[in-house]
Amino acid sequence: MAQYRYKALNKKNRVVKGVVGAVNEADLYTQLQSAGLELVQCSEIKKSGGITIMRAPSVKTRDLLTLFINLEQMQGAGVPLLDALSDIRDATDNDRLRDILSETYRSVSEGASMSEGFAAQPKVFSNIVVSLIKAGEETGDLTFSYREILKYLKWQDALQSKMKKATRYPIILLAVVVLTVVIMLGVVVPQIIGFISNLGQELPFYTKALMATSEFFQNYGVYVGIAPFALFALYKILRGVSREFAYRADRVFLSLPIMGPLIRKITIARYAQTFAALYASGISVLGCLKSGRNTVGNLALYEAFENVEEQVKTGSSLSEAFNFTGEFPSMVVRMVRIGEESGNLTPVLAQVSEFYSKDVEESVDGMIAMIEPMLTAFLGGMILWIAASVFGPIYSSFGEMDF
Structure with a gap:
């Protein structure tokens, strides 16, 4: 099925643009007509090397929250599924989501289930959403299922919002520090170096160090600025071509003093939340384990969750499998064991997720509280170094003058 970029007019004669999959232009016209849009112009999106040239606008978590809130309300009111999809599609403001709902509407009208229609959009609807539906x-x-999806999406959105809010100020402060260093070493210090060099006296070591640093920055500043991006690109390439490199890199990340425990807590919180939502919907333990594993980004922990699945398949209990990997805190193993023995695994896993979500928030706040004074101290030290290196020799030259 080809992807078409279209331009259409809605019922209010306003221009609407988007991307939608269709068999041909006639199929595209039919889809837009059913969505209340009048096709004005369309063109097939060409592909190069299997990669689509145009990048469609993203669907954010808030858009998905609105979608499933509407689906839940319409389902509760007894609105047929096709009518619900049609109404939500016509009301949404996100062009990409409207196109996805158009494709889903067509799939469902042709006999497919909604989960199959959503599964065709893996970049928008995650495995847990498809599994719950x-x-x-x-x-x-x-x-x-809609309520469980909303609970999961709200948890995910809250965690993302907290992370963004917590890191916003340190990122701004870091940008200020970098900009200050660039201006001082690239513009201010070079203008003063000539004057200091003409004083005709032995310069202190810290002034010589500043002059050498400024000269290095002038000669190789471009390469210093490019180096982080080049190293990041090299890391992404190596990670993509070598699973062993990715595993070792993720293992190193887990062993870092502050970042490692934070990664582990975020992963466990997301995994427990996913498992609890799926298990509450009646999905088997192995199905929950598989879906939960797909939410894990760290390859070292991903393989640990794979080992959990293998242990459960051989007849081990969930708590025994978690304990066998050695990657999970004893508190998690203990709580899972209690949930198994009491038959209340869902609320126990929800408590694990809630505990680690709060722990993540506290850890992030603690890390930010440590980073902020460090950046401030670094900036103050840099300014002090420049001031001492400049005014020190000048003050010394005054003492050698004969009045």
Whole structure:
């Protein structure tokens, strides 16, 4: 199925642009007509090396929250699924989401399930969302699935918002520090160096160090600025071509003093939240383990979760499998064991997720509280070094003058 970029007019004669999949232009016209849009112009998006040239606008978590809130309300009101998809599609402001809902509407109208339609958009609808909807279709209780999805998306959105809010000020402060260093070493210090050199006296070591640093920055500043981006690009390439490199790099990240525990806590919180939502919907333990594993980005922990699945397949309990890997804190193993023995695994895992979510927030706040004074001290030290290197020789020259 080809992807088409289109330009259309809605019922208010306003221009609407987007990207949608269609068999041909006639199919595209039919889809837009059903969505209440009048096709004005369209063109097929060409592909180069299997990669689409145009990049469609993203669908954010807030857009998905709005989608599933509407689906839950319409399901509770007894609105048929096709009518619900059509109404939400016409009301959404996100062009990309509207196009996805158009494709989903067509798939469902042709006999596919909604989970199959959403599964065709893996970049927008995660595996947990598709799994929960599929479970709701099998049990006939889509309302419960929508509620679990909303609970998961709200948790995810809250965690992302906290992380962004916590890191916003340190990023701004870091940018100020970098900009100050660039201006001082690249503009201010070179203008003063000539004057200091003409004083005709032995310069202190810290002034010589400043002059050497400024000269190095003038000669190789461009390379210093490019180096971080080049190293990051090299890291991404190596990570993509070598699984062993990716595993070792992730293992190093886990062993870092502050970042390592934070990565582990975020991963466990996301995994527990996913497992609890899926298990509450009636999905098997192995299905929950597989879906939860797909939310893990760290390869070292990913393989640990794979080992958990293998242990459960051989007959081990979930707590025993977690304990066997050696990657999970004893508190998690203990709480899972309690959940298994009491038959209340879902609330226990929800408590684990809530505990680690709060722990992540506290850890991030603590890390930010440490980074801020460090950056401030670095900036103050840099300014003090420049001031001492400049005014020190000048003050010494005054003492050697004969009045």
